[in-house]
Amino acid sequence: MKHTTTYFWLFAAFLIISSCAVREAPKGGPEDKTPPAILGVDPAEGSILLPLDASFDVTFSKTMQHENTEGAIFLSPVFWGYPRFKWSGKKLTIVPPENLRGGTTYILTIGANATDIRGNKLGRSQSFAFSTGIAIDSGGISGAIFSTDGQHIAYDIWAYALGDSGAEGFYRRIPDYATQVDSIGGFKIEHLGNNSYLVVAVNDKNDDLFWDPSSEEIGLPPSILNITSGEQIEKIILRPARRDTATAYISKATPLSRQRIAVEFSQLPQKDRMLNPDLYRISYNNDSLLNFGPPYIGESGALIFETDPQIAGRSYQLISHGLVSIWGVPFDSAGIRFTGIEMPDTVKATLQTIFPPNGSTSIYEDSLIEMTFSKGIRALTLPTAVTVMADSIDTLRFSPAWVTPNIVRLRFPARIPREKKINVSLKADKMQDDFQNTMGDSILSFSFRLPPQDTVGSVTATLESGRVGNIIGILSNYSQEKGTYQSHLELAGGFNFSSVMPGIYRFELFADSDSNGEWSPGVISPFQPSERFLFIPDTVTVRSRWATDIGSVSLPILPR
Known part of the structure; x- marks a missing residue:
């Protein structure tokens, strides 16, 4: 009888615990994905x-x-x-x-x-x-x-x-x-x-x-x-983004030789201002100035100044005025000091990047080739050092245009021929940097092939409100390999992307109020609004030999 009573209470306890347990959906049943209301x-x-x-x-x-x-x-x-x-x-x-x-x-x-x-x-x-x-x-x-x-x-x-x-x-x-x-x-x-x-x-x-x-x-x-x-x-x-509102200043100036200085910043300056030589001054002995040429962005991302010969052990001060960070923060005008060194500049320049990329077959740009070097290059040495050929038969004439002392664009009076292998060769022993160092004694080369005309499509769009300032339209491919296309608003009030590689794109447009070619995010303090911007949420599909019309688009008309 004792055992029977014990079993009874154990069973009763089990029932009580079971009835108090949390009730859950049976395992294996449908998952609850219904949103609340x-x-x-x-x-x-x-x-x-x-x-x-x-x-x-x-x-x-x-x-x-x-x-x-x-x-x-x-x-x-x-x-x-x-x-x-x-x-x-x-x-x-x-x-x-x-x-x-x-x-x-x-x-x-x-x-x-x-x-x-x-x-x-x-x-x-x-x-x-x-x-x-x-x-x-x-x-x-x-x-x-x-x-x-x-x-x-x-x-x-x-x-x-x-x-x-x-x-x-x-x-x-x-x-x-x-x-x-x-x-x-x-x-x-x-x-x-x-x-x-x-x-x-x-x-x-x-x-x-x-x-x-x-x-x-x-x-x-x-x-x-x-x-x-x-x-x-x-x-x-x-368009949210992280912003740096701390004081902006020149954080470091390092002599690389007696005629080159690498400069770093606490915040990234606006590019057009950063490359403007008129916004800098290098002084010594209070009022004396050290001459320098247009700065450029070096291989490490630092800003490079090429100067007249510095005096070893002499203290110099680099001062900026009018520099502004990409977030609108003005740079401190106090500048930074560095000490000149005796070491001559003997480092050889190298070819850093090329466009179109070596071996590419999907880039449609048919009017220019761009090369970026690690150092400033003597412009006069380039025409005799670079050769551009189509299928190793036809030599293509070009005109060099220097974007900065280390970036050159080769522009062609006629279009680069399609469906032919384009080979660019550079005789390193003919190329000199600004200090007359040659790039070496080898021949550097890269090649690419432009796709046929019938492999591309076109995209058009119309701005409802017509021409209102400098409006830029952008087609951005969801696959970064296909690139980005940019079109300025035409006089007729539309955008025309005439040669676009097939793919899935996003269309954006913005009012380029400051005419720097890029969308500006505005400034926290002193407050400046962002540039007007619009994007089309639907994707734009580009097919070979197809004309795609996005239709009418409009930037917001803001009440005053």
């Missing part, structure tokens, strides 16, 4: 005359991860403190940290990153508007995030209501409005009142609503956006 909010969307001590309830269709979902909740205009969150099953109560302001439209946003306990995200930010006044504001700003690497990051979108204060120092305060991008990178800030707004995208890794330049990417807008009378501003593209 918002079933309702209280007060109801569009409610007006809210009491100033109001709180907000959100009911989800599924049980949510608390911490993750709370991090995706935004109540705008943003408070200095954080809301308090109370959970009751699938219902979340959001309690503002202080009373609401009278006569104000509030937007409750549940961001796209809100996640259920199975890891499924909401996928699209949803906003609900309420007002403590008698009406709800109806202005809006929408757009998208652009990322060249294709990575999806749950960027926050922040809007600062500027009033009369301007944008300077915006990053020192909490934004007035906040939301998140959706699963495909789009965003929309709704129910904005009449005001001037600065909208930015931030990878707010610590969720503190402040931009941290040391670790967080930020994207600036193409303009301060002014909203009046419920205006809707669309197609705002933000």
Whole structure:
């Protein structure tokens, strides 16, 4: 009887434990991939005359991860403190940290990153508007995030209501409005009142609503956006990137010989300024100057100055004025000192890079060949040292054009012939650097073959608003091997890419306001907007002998 009683209690305990166990989907069953939904909010969307001590309830269709979902909740205009969150099953109560302001439209946003306990995200930010006044504001700003690497990051979108204060120092305060991008990178800030707004995208890794330049990417807008009378501003593209806002300065100057100096920077300068010799001065004995030629980028990435002979042991000072980093940070004008050395320059120049690449068969560029050397080359020695031949029979005439002292482009009066093997040979003993060192006694050569005309296609696009400044269109191939094509807006208001290798491309265009040929990301301080930019989310497929028309495209027309 004793054993029977023992077995009974063991069995009963087993039943109790089993009934208390966590219930899970049967193993091997279908995985739950259904995203959560918002079933309702209280007060109801569009409610007006809210009491100033109001709180907000959100009911989800599924049980949510608390911490993750709370991090995706935004109540705008943003408070200095954080809301308090109370959970009751699938219902979340959001309690503002202080009373609401009278006569104000509030937007409750549940961001796209809100996640259920199975890891499924909401996928699209949803906003609900309420007002403590008698009406709800109806202005809006929408757009998208652009990322060249294709990575999806749950960027926050922040809007600062500027009033009369301007944008300077915006990053020192909490934004007035906040939301998140959706699963495909789009965003929309709704129910904005009449005001001037600065909208930015931030990878707010610590969720503190402040931009941290040391670790967080930020994207600036193409303009301060002014909203009046419920205006809707669309197609705002933000391109986040890491920015260096620390002081920019010349970090190092190292003599390589008595006539060459390698210069390094704490931040990368804007290229056109970095290569401008008028923005530098090398002095000694207070007022005396050391002459130098146009600088160039050397094989290690340092900026190389070739100078008159330096005096060993003499102290020199390299000073820059007007240098600006790629992020808009002005360089310190204090400069840097270095000591001259006696060593003559006897290092031989080498051929670093060539275009088209050796052995290539898919590059369509048929008007130039480019060579980059490790040192500056005496221009007069190149025509006698370089020969370009087609199929080892026909010698092709060319004209050299020096981009920098170490980069030369061979331009051809007639097109480089197709379907023939093009061989470029360089007699090293005929090539001299600026110090009369020859490149050696061998013959360097590389070859390539251009594809036939019938292997390429063409792409066209039309700008809706016609010619508005310097507009540049870009076709970027998703396979880096196929290259990038660039077209300036033609007088007729269109873009024409006449010879494009087959492949899958992305089309972009931007307003090149500073005429440097590159999209400019804007400056944090003093604030400067980015250049207007647009990309087509659909891919462009280019086929041989096909003409592909993208259709009409337009840059955002920004209200003033």
